[in-house]
Amino acid sequence: MDQRLKQLLRIKCKEMGIPLMGVADVRCWENPPFQRWMPQEFFPHSIFPEALSVVVIGLPVQLPVLETSPSIYYREMYNVLNALLDQYSYRIAELLNNEGFSSIFVPRDGYGSIEVLLERPLAFFSHRHAAFCAGLGTFGVNNMILTPEYGPRVRFGSILTSAPLPADPLRDEELCTRCMRCVQMCPSSALSREDYPEGITDKTACASWSASLHRRHISPCGICIKVCPIGQDRVFYHREDPGIYEETRSESPYQHIWDHVRRYGGK
Template sequence: MNHDLKAAVLRRCRRMEIPLVGVAGTGRWENPPFEPWMPEEFYPQSIFPLARSVIVIGLPVHLPVLATAPSIYYHELYKIVNTLLDQYTYRLASFLNDRGYPSVFVPRDGYGSIEVLRKNPVAFFSHRHAAFLAGLGTFGVNNALITPEYGPRVRFGSVLTAADLPPDPLREDDLCTRCMKCVEACPAGALDGRDYPEAHR
């Protein structure tokens, strides 16, 4: 495990003012903490076979802007946060590549075209599950990842790297209070109050 390299990565993240950073070893995808779990084709090592670690960063979605949604303010914030995530993860991957550790950043929105998305509405990598496995939060009833710092108002990005970095511990506390506000507020009525993931509770 390369503790010095992880410390250098964390320093780099602080310089970029990234508030949330976590690391997960790729073995965590092979030993999922709950069921059902994603198919193997979505594992980081299936996307990038050299991957040994996943670095996950999180940027907050500012609550005053979120409160205006749907609005042009929120639309622009969403675009800006996604752009920053791609830029920051690209820069982290470059930092690692320059030091001899093959690395790739995973684009924030890993979807195909709208036609592809209609046929198969999934991304090729789950940043939320990566953030969970990197110890950044726990899942709520609504399947959103809840962080202690920003609640569910966070967007995540990931870097897959061949570097063997010390992983961060999974969170032991459950951050969802089961207040059911998400169930009541869902405009589509898509939530029925059952926990996600049910077997994890």
């Protein structure tokens, strides 16, 4: 196992401003940590047979921007994060190639449009499962990966590499408190109260809602990651109380900001 190379990756991530990085062994996909797992064609070494490890990086979704969702503000941040993830993943893959280990990046979303998602609501690779195998977090009722640092407010990118990197341990403690805020506040009733993977998001309902927001130029939705109480970012931004998003709470100190942002840039 190449400890030196992993340390080099950590240094590079720090230099690039990437706060989260973990490494998964591809054997995690062959010996699934839970059932139902994915079909074999989605495994990293099915996509890149040389792969021994998957490097996963995570960038935070800034909570006060997300709070304005649905809005042009969150949409722009989402696009920026996607562009950065693609570029960082590509650069890390090239760094590994230059170190002598064949490597490729995986794009962050991997679908052409929401209409495509409505027909087939899957990408060819799951960054969420890669992040789980890389020990970055655990699944929540909202089907997202919850991290101690940012709760579910993280977007992930992955690099498939032939480098035999030391894997990070899976997290053994569940982070989801099953508060059900995500279920209650989902505007399309797409989430079930069951834990993942028993409770799978109704992807058609979620994508339909996203398509309606897209027509108004204010997709994606993001409510189920906004309202989740998990994550140190809530403390950092002084948003410990996720009750501020409840419609009955007219006294939210931020409501006038959200109203202002939502008036512009979309329909």
